[in-house]
Amino acid sequence: MPMNNTMNSGHSGARSLVVWDPLVRLIHWSLALSILLNGVVVDEDGNLHKWIGYVAVGLVGVRFVWGAVGTKYARFSVFPLNPVAALKHLTAILKGVDTVHLSHNPLGALMVYNIWATVIVIGLTGYMMGTIRFFGIEWVEKAHEIAFSWLLVSIALHVGGVIFDTWRSGVPLVRAMINGRKRIPKDRTVN
Amino acid sequence: MIERLFPIIKRERRATVLAVIIILQALCAMFFLADVIIDLSEGGHLDDIHLVFEGVAALALICGVVYLMYELRDLLSRMEAMDVGIRAARGEMTTLIDVFFDQWQLTPSEREIAQFILKGISNEAIAQMRGTAPSTVRAQCTRIYQKAEVDGRAQLLSVFMEELFHAGEAVGKHI
Numbered sequence: 172m173p174m175n176n177t178m179n180s181g182h183s184g185a186r187s188l189v190v191w192d193p194l195v196r197l198i199h200w201s202l203a204l205s206i207l208l209n210g211v212v213v214d215e216d217g218n219l220h221k222w223i224g225y226v227a228v229g230l231v232g233v234r235f236v237w238g239a240v241g242t243k244y245a246r247f248s249v250f251p252l253n254p255v256a257a258l259k260h261l262t263a264i265l266k267g268v269d270t271v272h273l274s275h276n277p278l279g280a281l282m283v284y285n286i287w288a289t290v291i292v293i294g295l296t297g298y299m300m301g302t303i304r305f306f307g308i309e310w311v312e313k314a315h316e317i318a319f320s321w322l323l324v325s326i327a328l329h330v331g332g333v334i335f336d337t338w339r340s341g342v343p344l345v346r347a348m349i350n351g352r353k354r355i356p357k358d359r360t361v362n
Numbered sequence: 363m364i365e366r367l368f369p370i371i372k373r374e375r376r377a378t379v380l381a382v383i384i385i386l387q388a389l390c391a392m393f394f395l396a397d398v399i400i401d402l403s404e405g406g407h408l409d410d411i412h413l414v415f416e417g418v419a420a421l422a423l424i425c426g427v428v429y430l431m432y433e434l435r436d437l438l439s440r441m442e443a444m445d446v447g448i449r450a451a452r453g454e455m456t457t458l459i460d461v462f463f464d465q466w467q468l469t470p471s472e473r474e475i476a477q478f479i480l481k482g483i484s485n486e487a488i489a490q491m492r493g494t495a496p497s498t499v500r501a502q503c504t505r506i507y508q509k510a511e512v513d514g515r516a517q518l519l520s521v522f523m524e525e526l527f528h529a530g531e532a533v534g535k536h537i
C-alpha cells in the first residue's frame with residue numbers, strides 16, 4: 172500500500188467524490204433527449220413538437236430553482252457566469268495547468284449558461300409563433316431557427332469540450348454525469 | 363439485473379424517485395400556471411370557480427416542488443454522511459482525507475501541511491521539514507482552518523475523529 176507514502180509527501184491518491192445529484196443528472200439527460208427528439212425525430216409542425224418544447228423549457232426552469240437551493244456543486248454560486256475567469260482558465264489550459272474542478276470549470280460554466288439561455292429563447296419564440304399576435308411574422312420564425320442552429324453549434328462545442336476536458340483533467344466527465352461521481356486521478360489538485 | 367449493472371440505482375433509489383417526482387410535479391405546476399395566466403388574459407375572472415381551483419392547484423404544486431427540493435437536499439446530505447462513515451469504517455482514511463482536502467480546495471502545499479497537522483507534528487517542526495519560516499507555516503495553517511471552517515488544530519483533528527467514531531454506527535445501520 173502506498174499509504175505511508177501519500178501521507179508523507181502531501182501527494183494524494185485517486186479518489187471519487189459525489190458531485191452531480193440525481194436531479195441534475197435527470198434534468199441533463201432529459202433536456203438532451205428533448206432536444207434530440209425535437210431536432211431530429213418529431214415533426215416540427217405537430218403538437219408533439221410544442222409539448223416537447225415546453226417540457227425542455229420546464230426542465231431549464233426546474234434547474235434554475237435548483238441552482239438557487241440545490242446541492243453544493245449544483246449551485247450557481249459555485250460556477251458563476253464570469254467571462255474573465257473563463258479567459259483565465261483558457262490561458263491556464265494553454266500553459267498546461269492540470270487542476271480539476273468539482274463543479275463546471277469557468278469555460279464550461281459559460282457554455283452551460285449559454286445553452287440554458289438558448290433553450291429559453293427557442294421556447295419563447297416557439298410559443299410566440301403559435302400566438303395570434305405573432306403568427307406568421309417573419310422575424311419570430313427566423314429567430315426560432317437561428318437560435319436552434321446556435322444551439323446545435325453550442326452542443327457540438329459542449330460535447331467537444333467535455334471530451335477535451337476529460338482528456339486534460341483525467342476525470343471521466345461523462346461517467347460523472349451518469350453516476351454522479353467524479354473520479355479524480357492521483358496527484359491532481361482540485362479548485 | 364439492471365441494479366447489478368448500475369449499483370448506483372439501488373443506492374440512490376429514494377433520491378432518484380424524489381427527483382423524478384420533482385420534475386413531473388414542476389411540469390404540472392407550469393401547465394396549470396400557464397393555463398391560469400392565459401385564461402385571465404383572455405378575459406377570465408377570478409370569481410370563476412374553475413379558475414380559482416386551477417390557481418390554487420398551481421400554487422399547491424409549486425409549494426410542493428419547493429418543499430420536495432428541500433427534502434431531496436436533506437436526503438442527499440444524509441446519504442453523503444453515511445457514505446463518509448462507511449469509507450471510514452472500511453479503513454479508507456487516506457482516501458477520506460484526500461476527499462475532505464478536495465472539498466476544502468486546499469493547494470498542494472496546504473495539503474502537505476494539513477497532513478503533517480493530522481499526524482500531530484508541531485508548526486516549528488513542519489517549518490523545519492519544509493525549509494520555510496514558522497510564520498509562513500502559521501499563515502498557511504490559518505488559511506487551512508479557514509477553508510475547513512474550524513477554529514484550529516484540535517478542531518481539524520476532530521473532524522476526522524468524529525467520522526471514525528460514527529463509522530461503526532453508519533455501517534451497522536447500512537447492513
Ligand code: HEM
Binds near residue numbers: 346
Ligand atoms: C442536446 C444535447 C445536450 C445539451 C442541451 C446539454 C446541456 C448541458 C447542460 C445545460 C449542462 C450543465 C448541467 C447542469 O449543471 O445542470 C451539461 C453538462 C454536461 N454535459 Fe451536456 N448536454 C447535451 C448533451 C451531452 C452529451 C451528448 C454528453 C456526453 C458526451 C454530455 C455530457 C455532459 C457532461 C459530462 C456535463 C458535465 C460537465 C462538467 O463536468 O462540467 N452532454 N450539459
